[in-house]
Amino acid sequence: MGYIQTNKGDFFGGIESASEANKFLTKSNDSAYRRALSTNYNNIGLSFHFLKEFRKSSYYYIKTLQYIDSPEDKYLCYNNIGDLLISQKKFDSAKYYLEKATPTKTEKTFSKVINNLAKAQYQLNKNYDPLPQFYKALEIRQKINDGEGLNSSFETLSTYYYDKDKKLSLEYAQKMLKEAIQNNSPDDQITALKRIIRLDPKNYFTNFIKLDSISDNVQTLRNKHKSQFAMVRYDVAQKDAENKNLKLKNLEDDNKILILLGTLILLVLIIVFLRKRQKQLKQEKELEVKNTQLKMSKKVHDVVANGIYQVMAKIENQEDFDREKTLDELEFVYEKSRNLSYEKAGEEKEFSQEISELIASFNNASVKTFTAGNSSSVWTNISAPVKEEIYQVLRELMVNMKKHSKASHVAVKFEKADQNIEIQYKDNGVGISGDLIYKNGLRNTASRIEGIGGNITFETKIEKGLKVNISFPSS
Structure with missing residues (x-):
């Protein structure tokens, strides 16, 4: 259908039908399928060539080459590509493809090749004489009675002589018209008459009437050809729909029992799956509880038992030990054990909550x-070691406040700024001189902050109390 439509001038219809046919040509390794694909792609390329869609035409001609196995078919495709490139005035490229087609043994293809090659060479070099090749192509076409080829040769010679010999150009245009009428080629008749009208002004009106009549007939024929396969398509679509409905009805009748059986099997499988899943979830929950218990036991051992053992070892091995420092260490162990008792099974406490609870633990009747x-967003991307250091620094500040500052109000502010986290500690206690900072349990804070790449400053020269600024990277 696509091939017939293109030959009748219904180029869009030819493209549509050929594209539809390609959907059924899926066995690209089968030789018969490859031949059909190459014919289809060539037909699409030819249709786009007539429509002057040169880029699309070139694409489909190249696709044609991918599926051609016959050398002769390749030569014909090379000629088509060369002819397209001449239409685009890309004469160097056209010459390249046409020369690849010259080994053809088919006279019809050879006449096309030498005629087009002479055109390209003449356009590249106006001193080149294309006439021997033009006449040779004409001779071959007359010999094999190639009507379409004769139209092409007469048009080529008329165009060549158009600027050189108007009389001779007119003669070849008239020969083209005669041959086009004989082989019933209305498009070539129109081309010939347009040329004759320009070259024979005396008979302008007569020739124009002919041109107008042929153009009307061509338009009527093309409209007819556009709908020539409409009924075929309709009948095929209707038959296809009937077949599908029949198959569906048979399928429904044959599969009713299977569907019912399948439903029952599915229900049984769902029940088995749900029971198995329920048992699995119960086992997972029991395992989770056991893991949580083991985790809590390990925490108690690591935090409480190890902490108390460490304090006991210091008391046992040191004749003179720092009572205040030992009390601080025991208080730290106490706070950690208390935090463990507050934790819920299976939940990890957020660091922001740990900090809030640490500071709130120093809240009493005399200190707010x-x-x-x-x-929680402040502590995003902060590593566990850094969090531990910050926790210890804040703890040391709060312990120092409790022991030495006599403060009634303590405020700790957290802020994420640029690439840093800023912490500001402030109390309204008695304050502390710079010389005493490192004697009041704060000697480790500076080294801890420096260890995480941060800075700490103690503002002692204020009206009342102590102000500490801490800054460290947020990532």
């Missing part, structure tokens, strides 16, 4: 503690 900005 406040926190600001301590949201």
